[in-house]
Amino acid sequence: xxxxxxxxxxxxxxxxxxxxxxxxxxxxxxxxxxxxxxxxxxxxxxxxxxxxxxxxxxxxxxxxxxxxxxxxxxxxxxxxxxxxxxxxxxxxxxxxxxxxxxxxxxxxxxxxxxxxxxxxxxxxxxxxxxxxxxxxxxxxxxxxxxxxxxxxxxxxxxxxxxxxxxxxxxxxxxxxxxxxxxxxxxx
Numbered sequence: 001x002x003x004x005x006x007x008x009x010x011x012x013x014x015x016x017x018x019x020x021x022x023x024x025x026x027x028x029x030x031x032x033x034x035x036x037x038x039x040x041x042x043x044x045x046x047x048x049x050x051x052x053x054x055x056x057x058x059x060x061x062x063x064x065x066x067x068x069x070x071x072x073x074x075x076x077x078x079x080x081x082x083x084x085x086x087x088x089x090x091x092x093x094x095x096x097x098x099x100x101x102x103x104x105x106x107x108x109x110x111x112x113x114x115x116x117x118x119x120x121x122x123x124x125x126x127x128x129x130x131x132x133x134x135x136x137x138x139x140x141x142x143x144x145x146x147x148x149x150x151x152x153x154x155x156x157x158x159x160x161x162x163x164x165x166x167x168x169x170x171x172x173x174x175x176x177x178x179x180x181x182x183x184x185x186x187x
Contacts, residue, residue: 005058005090007080008048017042020055025067038073054078060091065098075099081113082106088114088130089121096129103133111135115144115160124156127163138164145169146176150185157182 002010002021012018016036019027028036041049053073056064069075075083075098084099084106106114114135118126127137137145137160145165148157161167165182172179 003059004044004050004055007050007058008045010044013044014042016052017044017050017055020052020061020064020068021059023061023064025064028067028071032071038068038071039077041079050079051077054080054083054086057083057086057095058090060095062091062095065095069098076102082110084133085110085114085117088123088126089117090123091126092123093125093129096126097132100129100133103130103135106135108140111140112143115141116147119144119148119151119153119156122156124159127159131163136164138166142166142169143171143173146180146182146185149182150176 002013002018004021013021016028016031019031038052041051042055043049050058051073053065053068053075056068078086080086082099082102082105084096084102087096087099103111114130115127115137118124118130131137141160141163142165145157145160146169148160167183168181170179170181
């Protein structure tokens with residue numbers, strides 16, 4: 001059984017995806033010699049396709065991530081979302097730092113999402129790397145702060161507040177359509 005983060009679970013996978021998940025580098029080297037292009041997505045099911053590097057990031061397989069990068073996988077290609085965001089949710093600071101260069105190309109909404117990814121993945125250790133990449137809590141972390149307060153994630157909420165999240169943040173979204181503040185959510 002193969003599990004790729006929150007994306008899905010499969011009994012079997014295409015050859016390349018299985019080799020990545022099995023950490024079968026000899027198989028991958030043979031496939032590369034046979035013409036495997038690491039910049040072509042792999043169809044996992046009718047509606048799901050992922051880049052080889054994306055699979056390794058979703059699985060937090062640090063040695064495989066390095067193997068694929070060393071063999072020419074393009075980190076700017078991803079089917080789901082930029083790899084920086086996936087790494088913020090699924091991996092530790094070492095991997096997030098590998099993709100920190102993508103920060104400049106992210107939209108404002110994607111920068112806000114970076115802190116939501118940290119929250120969903122329970123990876124507060126990645127906040128420092130995001131801040132070093134220019135995605136700062138004071139500018140982009142208030143939405144995640146309100147959500148952390150609402151979900152009772154006290155430690156994360158405290159950390160985000162200490163790093164400058166707006167305690168009066170009150171923009172509406174799908175979860176908070178009435179634009180409640182973090183204080184209202186805490187109450």
